[in-house]
Amino acid sequence: MARKKGREIHGWLIVDKPAGVGSTDVVGKVRWALDAKKAGHAGTLDPDATGVLAIALGEATKTVPILTDALKAYDFRVNWGAETSTDDASGEVVKTSDARPTEDAIREALPEFTGDIMQIPPAVSAVRVDGARAYDLAREGETVELAARPLWVDSLELLAATENSADLRMVCGKGGYVRSIARDLGRKLGCLGHVDHLRRTWSGPFEAADGIAFDRIDRANQAEIEAALLPIQSALTDLPEMHATEIGEVRILNGNPGQVLGHAEFGEEVWVSRNGRALCIGRFMGGEVQPSRVFNLP
Structure with a gap:
Protein backbone atom coordinates (compact mmCIF):
# COMPACT_ATOMS: atom_id res chain seq x y z
CA MET A 1 0.00 0.00 0.00
CA ALA A 2 1.43 3.38 -1.03
CA ARG A 3 2.27 5.74 1.81
CA LYS A 4 0.28 8.95 1.91
CA LYS A 5 2.59 11.84 1.07
CA GLY A 6 0.63 14.62 2.73
CA ARG A 7 -0.80 17.90 1.51
CA GLU A 8 1.02 20.58 -0.45
CA ILE A 9 1.02 23.49 2.01
CA HIS A 10 3.34 26.48 1.57
CA GLY A 11 4.24 29.27 3.97
CA TRP A 12 5.63 30.04 7.42
CA LEU A 13 4.12 29.19 10.78
CA ILE A 14 5.56 30.99 13.79
CA VAL A 15 5.31 28.93 16.96
CA ASP A 16 5.90 30.26 20.47
CA LYS A 17 7.78 27.18 21.70
CA PRO A 18 7.39 26.28 25.37
CA ALA A 19 10.11 24.80 27.57
CA GLY A 20 10.46 21.03 27.63
CA VAL A 21 9.81 20.45 23.92
CA GLY A 22 12.49 19.87 21.26
CA SER A 23 12.54 21.86 18.03
CA THR A 24 12.19 18.75 15.86
CA ASP A 25 9.21 17.68 17.96
CA VAL A 26 7.52 21.00 17.19
CA VAL A 27 8.17 20.56 13.47
CA GLY A 28 6.77 17.04 13.61
CA LYS A 29 3.61 18.12 15.38
CA VAL A 30 3.00 20.99 12.94
CA ARG A 31 3.48 18.65 10.00
CA TRP A 32 1.10 16.11 11.56
CA ALA A 33 -1.55 18.70 12.47
CA LEU A 34 -1.62 20.13 8.95
CA ASP A 35 -0.96 16.80 7.22
CA ALA A 36 1.80 18.69 5.40
CA LYS A 37 4.07 17.00 2.89
CA LYS A 38 7.19 18.96 3.83
CA ALA A 39 8.30 21.00 6.85
CA GLY A 40 11.47 22.27 8.53
CA HIS A 41 12.63 24.97 10.93
CA ALA A 42 15.00 27.93 10.72
CA GLY A 43 17.20 27.73 13.80
CA THR A 44 17.11 25.22 16.65
CA LEU A 45 16.05 26.22 20.14
CA ASP A 46 17.28 24.22 23.14
CA PRO A 47 14.54 22.05 24.70
CA ASP A 48 14.48 24.25 27.83
CA ALA A 49 14.35 27.49 25.81
CA THR A 50 11.15 29.25 24.79
CA GLY A 51 10.12 31.69 22.07
CA VAL A 52 10.22 32.02 18.31
CA LEU A 53 10.51 28.82 16.33
CA ALA A 54 9.85 29.56 12.66
CA ILE A 55 8.46 26.53 10.81
CA ALA A 56 8.78 26.48 7.01
CA LEU A 57 6.22 24.49 5.05
CA GLY A 58 6.49 23.31 1.46
CA GLU A 59 8.24 25.78 -0.85
CA ALA A 60 9.00 28.05 2.12
CA THR A 61 11.78 25.59 3.03
CA LYS A 62 13.73 27.13 0.14
CA THR A 63 13.90 30.40 2.09
CA VAL A 64 15.23 28.82 5.32
CA PRO A 65 18.88 29.84 4.63
CA ILE A 66 17.79 33.50 4.38
CA LEU A 67 16.13 33.43 7.79
CA THR A 68 18.93 31.36 9.33
CA ASP A 69 21.37 34.14 8.42
CA ALA A 70 19.14 36.88 9.90
CA LEU A 71 19.73 38.52 13.29
CA LYS A 72 17.96 37.02 16.31
CA ALA A 73 17.25 38.37 19.80
CA TYR A 74 17.44 36.47 23.09
CA ASP A 75 16.45 37.44 26.62
CA PHE A 76 18.17 35.26 29.20
CA ARG A 77 19.19 35.00 32.84
CA VAL A 78 22.64 33.96 34.00
CA ASN A 79 22.99 32.45 37.46
CA TRP A 80 26.38 33.11 39.06
CA GLY A 81 28.44 30.77 41.19
CA ALA A 82 28.33 27.53 39.21
CA GLU A 83 29.37 26.12 35.86
CA THR A 84 27.47 23.09 34.55
CA SER A 85 28.13 20.28 32.09
CA THR A 86 25.58 21.74 29.67
CA ASP A 87 26.14 25.44 30.45
CA ASP A 88 22.52 25.68 31.56
CA ALA A 89 20.42 24.65 34.55
CA SER A 90 19.69 21.17 33.14
CA GLY A 91 23.28 19.98 33.54
CA GLU A 92 25.35 18.75 36.45
CA VAL A 93 27.37 21.30 38.40
CA VAL A 94 31.06 20.80 37.56
CA LYS A 95 32.61 23.87 39.21
CA THR A 96 31.50 26.36 41.86
CA SER A 97 32.62 29.78 43.04
CA ASP A 98 31.74 32.02 46.00
CA ALA A 99 32.64 35.14 44.03
CA ARG A 100 29.88 37.44 42.80
CA PRO A 101 30.23 40.29 40.28
CA THR A 102 29.10 43.85 40.82
CA GLU A 103 26.71 45.45 38.34
CA ASP A 104 29.52 47.75 37.19
CA ALA A 105 31.83 44.79 36.60
CA ILE A 106 29.18 43.09 34.46
CA ARG A 107 28.67 46.19 32.33
CA GLU A 108 32.42 46.63 31.89
CA ALA A 109 32.81 43.03 30.69
CA LEU A 110 30.04 43.08 28.05
CA PRO A 111 31.92 44.93 25.27
CA GLU A 112 34.37 42.02 25.04
CA PHE A 113 31.42 39.85 23.95
CA THR A 114 30.12 42.14 21.20
CA GLY A 115 31.11 42.59 17.56
CA ASP A 116 33.08 39.83 15.82
CA ILE A 117 33.97 37.27 18.47
CA MET A 118 35.15 33.65 18.57
CA GLN A 119 32.90 31.30 20.51
CA ILE A 120 33.35 27.68 21.58
CA PRO A 121 29.94 25.94 21.42
CA PRO A 122 28.72 24.02 24.50
CA ALA A 123 29.89 20.41 24.71
CA VAL A 124 26.22 19.43 24.65
CA SER A 125 25.15 21.01 21.36
CA ALA A 126 24.08 20.08 17.83
CA VAL A 127 27.53 20.77 16.40
CA ARG A 128 28.83 17.84 14.34
CA VAL A 129 32.11 16.15 15.26
CA ASP A 130 33.30 13.60 12.67
CA GLY A 131 29.73 13.18 11.49
CA ALA A 132 28.18 12.78 14.95
CA ARG A 133 26.30 15.34 17.03
CA ALA A 134 28.26 16.66 20.01
CA TYR A 135 25.35 15.95 22.36
CA ASP A 136 25.27 12.29 21.29
CA LEU A 137 28.99 11.92 21.96
CA ALA A 138 28.60 13.62 25.35
CA ARG A 139 25.78 11.22 26.31
CA GLU A 140 28.10 8.30 25.47
CA GLY A 141 30.66 9.68 27.91
CA GLU A 142 33.14 10.95 25.34
CA THR A 143 35.08 14.15 26.01
CA VAL A 144 34.25 16.51 23.19
CA GLU A 145 36.72 19.22 22.19
CA LEU A 146 34.98 21.76 19.97
CA ALA A 147 36.80 24.40 17.95
CA ALA A 148 35.99 28.09 18.39
CA ARG A 149 33.67 29.53 15.75
CA PRO A 150 33.16 33.10 14.58
CA LEU A 151 29.99 34.88 15.73
CA TRP A 152 28.64 38.37 15.14
CA VAL A 153 27.08 39.82 18.30
CA ASP A 154 25.21 42.94 17.34
CA SER A 155 24.48 43.95 20.94
CA LEU A 156 24.64 42.57 24.47
CA GLU A 157 22.99 44.60 27.22
CA LEU A 158 22.35 44.18 30.92
CA LEU A 159 18.65 44.48 31.78
CA ALA A 160 18.78 43.81 35.52
CA ALA A 161 21.11 42.40 38.14
CA THR A 162 20.94 40.87 41.60
CA GLU A 163 23.69 39.45 43.75
CA ASN A 164 23.28 35.97 42.27
CA SER A 165 22.04 36.57 38.74
CA ALA A 166 21.86 38.91 35.78
CA ASP A 167 19.21 39.37 33.09
CA LEU A 168 20.63 40.15 29.65
CA ARG A 169 19.52 40.67 26.07
CA MET A 170 21.62 39.62 23.10
CA VAL A 171 21.12 40.27 19.40
CA CYS A 172 23.37 38.08 17.28
CA GLY A 173 23.86 36.44 13.91
CA LYS A 174 23.88 32.85 12.77
CA GLY A 175 25.21 30.12 15.03
CA GLY A 176 25.16 31.94 18.36
CA TYR A 177 25.02 29.96 21.61
CA VAL A 178 23.64 31.92 24.55
CA ARG A 179 24.89 29.18 26.87
CA SER A 180 28.45 29.86 25.72
CA ILE A 181 28.03 33.58 26.39
CA ALA A 182 26.86 32.80 29.94
CA ARG A 183 29.74 30.38 30.52
CA ASP A 184 32.42 32.70 29.14
CA LEU A 185 31.03 35.78 30.88
CA GLY A 186 31.09 33.91 34.19
CA ARG A 187 34.71 32.94 33.60
CA LYS A 188 35.63 36.49 32.63
CA LEU A 189 34.07 37.83 35.82
CA GLY A 190 35.74 35.14 37.93
CA CYS A 191 32.45 33.90 39.38
CA LEU A 192 31.38 31.18 36.90
CA GLY A 193 27.89 31.10 35.43
CA HIS A 194 25.24 29.22 33.49
CA VAL A 195 21.94 30.00 31.79
CA ASP A 196 18.91 29.73 34.04
CA HIS A 197 16.25 30.51 31.44
CA LEU A 198 16.29 31.62 27.81
CA ARG A 199 13.72 33.09 25.43
CA ARG A 200 14.13 33.97 21.75
CA THR A 201 12.01 37.07 21.38
CA TRP A 202 12.43 37.55 17.64
CA SER A 203 14.12 35.98 14.65
CA GLY A 204 14.50 38.14 11.55
CA PRO A 205 11.03 39.54 10.83
CA PHE A 206 9.23 37.09 13.15
CA GLU A 207 8.31 37.85 16.78
CA ALA A 208 7.36 35.51 19.60
CA ALA A 209 4.37 37.70 20.44
CA ASP A 210 2.88 36.82 17.03
CA GLY A 211 3.48 33.08 17.37
CA ILE A 212 0.81 30.43 17.80
CA ALA A 213 0.88 28.60 21.14
CA PHE A 214 2.22 25.05 20.93
CA ASP A 215 -0.83 23.63 22.73
CA ARG A 216 -3.03 24.97 19.89
CA ILE A 217 -1.27 22.79 17.33
CA ASP A 218 -3.71 19.95 16.81
CA ARG A 219 -5.68 18.55 13.92
CA ALA A 220 -8.82 19.78 15.63
CA ASN A 221 -7.46 23.33 15.20
CA GLN A 222 -6.30 22.87 11.61
CA ALA A 223 -8.31 25.84 10.29
CA GLU A 224 -6.89 28.08 13.03
CA ILE A 225 -3.35 26.98 12.20
CA GLU A 226 -3.82 27.55 8.47
CA ALA A 227 -5.20 31.03 9.21
CA ALA A 228 -1.92 31.80 11.03
CA LEU A 229 0.26 30.83 8.05
CA LEU A 230 2.38 33.62 6.59
CA PRO A 231 3.36 33.80 2.91
CA ILE A 232 6.77 32.65 1.70
CA GLN A 233 7.96 36.23 1.17
CA SER A 234 7.52 36.99 4.90
CA ALA A 235 11.06 35.67 5.40
CA LEU A 236 12.52 37.77 2.58
CA THR A 237 12.13 41.28 4.00
CA ASP A 238 15.91 41.82 4.10
Whole structure:
Protein backbone atom coordinates (compact mmCIF):
# COMPACT_ATOMS: atom_id res chain seq x y z
CA MET A 1 0.00 0.00 0.00
CA ALA A 2 1.43 3.38 -1.03
CA ARG A 3 2.27 5.74 1.81
CA LYS A 4 0.28 8.95 1.91
CA LYS A 5 2.59 11.84 1.07
CA GLY A 6 0.63 14.62 2.73
CA ARG A 7 -0.80 17.90 1.51
CA GLU A 8 1.02 20.58 -0.45
CA ILE A 9 1.02 23.49 2.01
CA HIS A 10 3.34 26.48 1.57
CA GLY A 11 4.24 29.27 3.97
CA TRP A 12 5.63 30.04 7.42
CA LEU A 13 4.12 29.19 10.78
CA ILE A 14 5.56 30.99 13.79
CA VAL A 15 5.31 28.93 16.96
CA ASP A 16 5.90 30.26 20.47
CA LYS A 17 7.78 27.18 21.70
CA PRO A 18 7.39 26.28 25.37
CA ALA A 19 10.11 24.80 27.57
CA GLY A 20 10.46 21.03 27.63
CA VAL A 21 9.81 20.45 23.92
CA GLY A 22 12.49 19.87 21.26
CA SER A 23 12.54 21.86 18.03
CA THR A 24 12.19 18.75 15.86
CA ASP A 25 9.21 17.68 17.96
CA VAL A 26 7.52 21.00 17.19
CA VAL A 27 8.17 20.56 13.47
CA GLY A 28 6.77 17.04 13.61
CA LYS A 29 3.61 18.12 15.38
CA VAL A 30 3.00 20.99 12.94
CA ARG A 31 3.48 18.65 10.00
CA TRP A 32 1.10 16.11 11.56
CA ALA A 33 -1.55 18.70 12.47
CA LEU A 34 -1.62 20.13 8.95
CA ASP A 35 -0.96 16.80 7.22
CA ALA A 36 1.80 18.69 5.40
CA LYS A 37 4.07 17.00 2.89
CA LYS A 38 7.19 18.96 3.83
CA ALA A 39 8.30 21.00 6.85
CA GLY A 40 11.47 22.27 8.53
CA HIS A 41 12.63 24.97 10.93
CA ALA A 42 15.00 27.93 10.72
CA GLY A 43 17.20 27.73 13.80
CA THR A 44 17.11 25.22 16.65
CA LEU A 45 16.05 26.22 20.14
CA ASP A 46 17.28 24.22 23.14
CA PRO A 47 14.54 22.05 24.70
CA ASP A 48 14.48 24.25 27.83
CA ALA A 49 14.35 27.49 25.81
CA THR A 50 11.15 29.25 24.79
CA GLY A 51 10.12 31.69 22.07
CA VAL A 52 10.22 32.02 18.31
CA LEU A 53 10.51 28.82 16.33
CA ALA A 54 9.85 29.56 12.66
CA ILE A 55 8.46 26.53 10.81
CA ALA A 56 8.78 26.48 7.01
CA LEU A 57 6.22 24.49 5.05
CA GLY A 58 6.49 23.31 1.46
CA GLU A 59 8.24 25.78 -0.85
CA ALA A 60 9.00 28.05 2.12
CA THR A 61 11.78 25.59 3.03
CA LYS A 62 13.73 27.13 0.14
CA THR A 63 13.90 30.40 2.09
CA VAL A 64 15.23 28.82 5.32
CA PRO A 65 18.88 29.84 4.63
CA ILE A 66 17.79 33.50 4.38
CA LEU A 67 16.13 33.43 7.79
CA THR A 68 18.93 31.36 9.33
CA ASP A 69 21.37 34.14 8.42
CA ALA A 70 19.14 36.88 9.90
CA LEU A 71 19.73 38.52 13.29
CA LYS A 72 17.96 37.02 16.31
CA ALA A 73 17.25 38.37 19.80
CA TYR A 74 17.44 36.47 23.09
CA ASP A 75 16.45 37.44 26.62
CA PHE A 76 18.17 35.26 29.20
CA ARG A 77 19.19 35.00 32.84
CA VAL A 78 22.64 33.96 34.00
CA ASN A 79 22.99 32.45 37.46
CA TRP A 80 26.38 33.11 39.06
CA GLY A 81 28.44 30.77 41.19
CA ALA A 82 28.33 27.53 39.21
CA GLU A 83 29.37 26.12 35.86
CA THR A 84 27.47 23.09 34.55
CA SER A 85 28.13 20.28 32.09
CA THR A 86 25.58 21.74 29.67
CA ASP A 87 26.14 25.44 30.45
CA ASP A 88 22.52 25.68 31.56
CA ALA A 89 20.42 24.65 34.55
CA SER A 90 19.69 21.17 33.14
CA GLY A 91 23.28 19.98 33.54
CA GLU A 92 25.35 18.75 36.45
CA VAL A 93 27.37 21.30 38.40
CA VAL A 94 31.06 20.80 37.56
CA LYS A 95 32.61 23.87 39.21
CA THR A 96 31.50 26.36 41.86
CA SER A 97 32.62 29.78 43.04
CA ASP A 98 31.74 32.02 46.00
CA ALA A 99 32.64 35.14 44.03
CA ARG A 100 29.88 37.44 42.80
CA PRO A 101 30.23 40.29 40.28
CA THR A 102 29.10 43.85 40.82
CA GLU A 103 26.71 45.45 38.34
CA ASP A 104 29.52 47.75 37.19
CA ALA A 105 31.83 44.79 36.60
CA ILE A 106 29.18 43.09 34.46
CA ARG A 107 28.67 46.19 32.33
CA GLU A 108 32.42 46.63 31.89
CA ALA A 109 32.81 43.03 30.69
CA LEU A 110 30.04 43.08 28.05
CA PRO A 111 31.92 44.93 25.27
CA GLU A 112 34.37 42.02 25.04
CA PHE A 113 31.42 39.85 23.95
CA THR A 114 30.12 42.14 21.20
CA GLY A 115 31.11 42.59 17.56
CA ASP A 116 33.08 39.83 15.82
CA ILE A 117 33.97 37.27 18.47
CA MET A 118 35.15 33.65 18.57
CA GLN A 119 32.90 31.30 20.51
CA ILE A 120 33.35 27.68 21.58
CA PRO A 121 29.94 25.94 21.42
CA PRO A 122 28.72 24.02 24.50
CA ALA A 123 29.89 20.41 24.71
CA VAL A 124 26.22 19.43 24.65
CA SER A 125 25.15 21.01 21.36
CA ALA A 126 24.08 20.08 17.83
CA VAL A 127 27.53 20.77 16.40
CA ARG A 128 28.83 17.84 14.34
CA VAL A 129 32.11 16.15 15.26
CA ASP A 130 33.30 13.60 12.67
CA GLY A 131 29.73 13.18 11.49
CA ALA A 132 28.18 12.78 14.95
CA ARG A 133 26.30 15.34 17.03
CA ALA A 134 28.26 16.66 20.01
CA TYR A 135 25.35 15.95 22.36
CA ASP A 136 25.27 12.29 21.29
CA LEU A 137 28.99 11.92 21.96
CA ALA A 138 28.60 13.62 25.35
CA ARG A 139 25.78 11.22 26.31
CA GLU A 140 28.10 8.30 25.47
CA GLY A 141 30.66 9.68 27.91
CA GLU A 142 33.14 10.95 25.34
CA THR A 143 35.08 14.15 26.01
CA VAL A 144 34.25 16.51 23.19
CA GLU A 145 36.72 19.22 22.19
CA LEU A 146 34.98 21.76 19.97
CA ALA A 147 36.80 24.40 17.95
CA ALA A 148 35.99 28.09 18.39
CA ARG A 149 33.67 29.53 15.75
CA PRO A 150 33.16 33.10 14.58
CA LEU A 151 29.99 34.88 15.73
CA TRP A 152 28.64 38.37 15.14
CA VAL A 153 27.08 39.82 18.30
CA ASP A 154 25.21 42.94 17.34
CA SER A 155 24.48 43.95 20.94
CA LEU A 156 24.64 42.57 24.47
CA GLU A 157 22.99 44.60 27.22
CA LEU A 158 22.35 44.18 30.92
CA LEU A 159 18.65 44.48 31.78
CA ALA A 160 18.78 43.81 35.52
CA ALA A 161 21.11 42.40 38.14
CA THR A 162 20.94 40.87 41.60
CA GLU A 163 23.69 39.45 43.75
CA ASN A 164 23.28 35.97 42.27
CA SER A 165 22.04 36.57 38.74
CA ALA A 166 21.86 38.91 35.78
CA ASP A 167 19.21 39.37 33.09
CA LEU A 168 20.63 40.15 29.65
CA ARG A 169 19.52 40.67 26.07
CA MET A 170 21.62 39.62 23.10
CA VAL A 171 21.12 40.27 19.40
CA CYS A 172 23.37 38.08 17.28
CA GLY A 173 23.86 36.44 13.91
CA LYS A 174 23.88 32.85 12.77
CA GLY A 175 25.21 30.12 15.03
CA GLY A 176 25.16 31.94 18.36
CA TYR A 177 25.02 29.96 21.61
CA VAL A 178 23.64 31.92 24.55
CA ARG A 179 24.89 29.18 26.87
CA SER A 180 28.45 29.86 25.72
CA ILE A 181 28.03 33.58 26.39
CA ALA A 182 26.86 32.80 29.94
CA ARG A 183 29.74 30.38 30.52
CA ASP A 184 32.42 32.70 29.14
CA LEU A 185 31.03 35.78 30.88
CA GLY A 186 31.09 33.91 34.19
CA ARG A 187 34.71 32.94 33.60
CA LYS A 188 35.63 36.49 32.63
CA LEU A 189 34.07 37.83 35.82
CA GLY A 190 35.74 35.14 37.93
CA CYS A 191 32.45 33.90 39.38
CA LEU A 192 31.38 31.18 36.90
CA GLY A 193 27.89 31.10 35.43
CA HIS A 194 25.24 29.22 33.49
CA VAL A 195 21.94 30.00 31.79
CA ASP A 196 18.91 29.73 34.04
CA HIS A 197 16.25 30.51 31.44
CA LEU A 198 16.29 31.62 27.81
CA ARG A 199 13.72 33.09 25.43
CA ARG A 200 14.13 33.97 21.75
CA THR A 201 12.01 37.07 21.38
CA TRP A 202 12.43 37.55 17.64
CA SER A 203 14.12 35.98 14.65
CA GLY A 204 14.50 38.14 11.55
CA PRO A 205 11.03 39.54 10.83
CA PHE A 206 9.23 37.09 13.15
CA GLU A 207 8.31 37.85 16.78
CA ALA A 208 7.36 35.51 19.60
CA ALA A 209 4.37 37.70 20.44
CA ASP A 210 2.88 36.82 17.03
CA GLY A 211 3.48 33.08 17.37
CA ILE A 212 0.81 30.43 17.80
CA ALA A 213 0.88 28.60 21.14
CA PHE A 214 2.22 25.05 20.93
CA ASP A 215 -0.83 23.63 22.73
CA ARG A 216 -3.03 24.97 19.89
CA ILE A 217 -1.27 22.79 17.33
CA ASP A 218 -3.71 19.95 16.81
CA ARG A 219 -5.68 18.55 13.92
CA ALA A 220 -8.82 19.78 15.63
CA ASN A 221 -7.46 23.33 15.20
CA GLN A 222 -6.30 22.87 11.61
CA ALA A 223 -8.31 25.84 10.29
CA GLU A 224 -6.89 28.08 13.03
CA ILE A 225 -3.35 26.98 12.20
CA GLU A 226 -3.82 27.55 8.47
CA ALA A 227 -5.20 31.03 9.21
CA ALA A 228 -1.92 31.80 11.03
CA LEU A 229 0.26 30.83 8.05
CA LEU A 230 2.38 33.62 6.59
CA PRO A 231 3.36 33.80 2.91
CA ILE A 232 6.77 32.65 1.70
CA GLN A 233 7.96 36.23 1.17
CA SER A 234 7.52 36.99 4.90
CA ALA A 235 11.06 35.67 5.40
CA LEU A 236 12.52 37.77 2.58
CA THR A 237 12.13 41.28 4.00
CA ASP A 238 15.91 41.82 4.10
CA LEU A 239 16.19 41.27 0.32
CA PRO A 240 15.24 43.81 -2.36
CA GLU A 241 12.08 42.89 -4.23
CA MET A 242 12.08 42.82 -8.03
CA HIS A 243 8.94 42.64 -10.17
CA ALA A 244 8.99 40.27 -13.12
CA THR A 245 7.54 41.20 -16.48
CA GLU A 246 5.04 38.79 -18.06
CA ILE A 247 7.74 37.19 -20.23
CA GLY A 248 10.21 37.34 -17.35
CA GLU A 249 7.84 35.32 -15.15
CA VAL A 250 7.66 32.50 -17.70
CA ARG A 251 11.45 32.36 -18.09
CA ILE A 252 12.11 32.49 -14.34
CA LEU A 253 9.64 29.70 -13.56
CA ASN A 254 11.57 27.58 -16.07
CA GLY A 255 14.84 28.32 -14.28
CA ASN A 256 16.14 30.84 -16.82
CA PRO A 257 17.20 34.49 -16.39
CA GLY A 258 14.08 36.67 -16.61
CA GLN A 259 13.41 40.36 -17.13
CA VAL A 260 12.52 42.34 -14.01
CA LEU A 261 11.74 45.87 -12.93
CA GLY A 262 13.21 47.42 -9.80
CA HIS A 263 16.43 48.70 -8.27
CA ALA A 264 19.31 46.73 -6.77
CA GLU A 265 23.08 46.51 -6.95
CA PHE A 266 24.51 44.39 -9.77
CA GLY A 267 25.04 40.86 -8.43
CA GLU A 268 22.94 41.48 -5.32
CA GLU A 269 20.70 38.72 -4.01
CA VAL A 270 17.03 39.63 -4.51
CA TRP A 271 13.62 38.02 -4.62
CA VAL A 272 11.19 38.29 -7.51
CA SER A 273 7.41 38.56 -7.53
CA ARG A 274 4.67 38.87 -10.10
CA ASN A 275 1.22 40.16 -9.10
CA GLY A 276 2.00 39.52 -5.43
CA ARG A 277 3.15 35.93 -5.99
CA ALA A 278 6.72 34.96 -5.03
CA LEU A 279 8.59 33.49 -7.98
CA CYS A 280 12.21 33.02 -6.94
CA ILE A 281 15.34 34.10 -5.12
CA GLY A 282 18.25 34.99 -7.38
CA ARG A 283 20.96 37.42 -8.45
CA PHE A 284 20.19 40.75 -10.09
CA MET A 285 22.21 40.92 -13.30
CA GLY A 286 21.10 44.31 -14.60
CA GLY A 287 17.56 44.16 -15.97
CA GLU A 288 17.35 40.41 -15.38
CA VAL A 289 17.47 38.03 -12.43
CA GLN A 290 19.28 34.71 -12.58
CA PRO A 291 17.18 32.46 -10.31
CA SER A 292 18.89 30.25 -7.74
CA ARG A 293 15.74 28.94 -6.03
CA VAL A 294 12.46 28.88 -7.91
CA PHE A 295 9.16 28.58 -6.01
CA ASN A 296 6.79 26.01 -7.51
CA LEU A 297 3.56 27.48 -6.15
CA PRO A 298 0.03 26.69 -7.33
